[in-house]
Amino acid sequence: MVALGLLAAGVALRPLEAPAWAVIRAGQPALRLESLKDALGQGVTVGLLGGFRAIVADLFWIRTNSIWEGNDLPGTQTSIKLVTAIDPRPLYFWLNGSRMIAYDMPNWRIDKAGGYDAVPEAVKRRFDEEQSAVAIRYLDNALEFHPNDPLLILEIANVHLNRLKDVETAARFYLQASRLPDAPFYAARIHAELLRKLGRNAEAYAFLKQLHPGLPAEDIGAQSDVVLGRIRELEDELSIPEAARFQPGSASRAAPTAP
């Protein structure tokens, strides 16, 4: 009788609960089954359910760092994922976790395989590619919780550039990041520099000409003088005639578009 009463109440109250639950669920990353499953072994389930997600994740992050100091690859990787499973809200965990995976772990694997002198270049490259793939998957997962966050896109671009040496793909991600709201100004500058590195000077020139008018002169981060300097360098390299050279303040203030 009691169970039937509860069932009837649950059915009757669902129309009241469902709209509120939809709003709440959309606005916050809910605890996931896998995070609780992982956390069960650590004895923190009550803490998580009790509302101590932030402090539990912080304490696990400290533990992650102590495992990381021991160059324990599976332990660190598992611990990084556990931290963001417990509390996916802070970007700090995602960014630093991906850096450990992409930048530190290939070196640990090389050390374990005999050191830099002993390991062939092809194997080193494979380690880089495998760890970069893990890091990019991890950052893609972060984007599910922080959609269109420019810092996450930049981190993906950094992995492509610094670990995979894939300038073309990195340039694409820097451009993508530069177009997002609150993107740091340097994303667009790096995109242009990578275009130059690829030998696409005309594209870089067109991009910077569109970029410069939108840069606030009073913001030191925008580095509008540096951008103007690079425009002048490109004009020299491209042999742009004096009359056709870029005049600050004369171009439209539209956001730069894809080359």
Next chain:
Amino acid sequence: MSVASVPFSFSRLSLIAGNTFLEAVRQKLFNFLLLLAVGLVASAQFFREFNFGSSELKFISDFGFGALIFFGSALTIATTAQLFFSEIENRTALTLLAKPLWRAEFVFGKFLGVFAVIGVFCALTIGLMMALLWHREGQLMNIRPEDFANGRLIAYGDLLVVGVLQWLKFGVLAAIVLLIASFSNTNLFTVVTGFFVLVICHLQYLARDAWGNVDNAVLGLVVRALGFIFPNFQLFNLADQIGQGSGLSPVVALQVAGYAVAYIGVIGGLAVYSFRNREI
């Protein structure tokens, strides 16, 4: 004079509630848990060094709500079970129920007494957390005025609403514990079952998510039924909504409050039904 010959009385109900409240605040358990929660909230600023991800003020708020939810849940379950069974074990329930007193008056009187105690606990914890946040935000405004160009960042009204909703959630939990106590024989069984139900209510949304993926039709039906039988306590986790977009939606807050009040009524009614069939 039989119970049927006297009408339901709110004054008898309030007498029982008042007595339950006094009994509860005199308990060492209440004072101990209150002290722990208040101590933890007050010490939040000393844990600032542990704060890696979120902003300092968000961390203090998370920490405060963590203390409120953790100790509030423990207090609700333990106090409700203890106060109910103390009446049974001390035989005072026999004396009371031998008089023309409705069992509904007894059960809801107990509930309101516990609910008031939890209300005091929530008010003190939330009040302290808000005072801490106000103090620290003031300090940060002096240190980094550029971050507070548009005034204070924290929506204190929203914090208060979330605190009230947590109180209502504890009300639903207290009603569940009373329902368990109404047919249970021991305090220990009630407390342990109460904690299990708390965990189930927090995780029932996972069962609801999973039922669609269950291939076995019978099992799927059972999982779906479980999603209906237990209230969804994740619904009350509104602290993350504070400071996001336009903040806490009043409509959502009202829906959640209505959900809690309706459940308190239904589960309280079931507790009365179950208690009426019980031999004291």
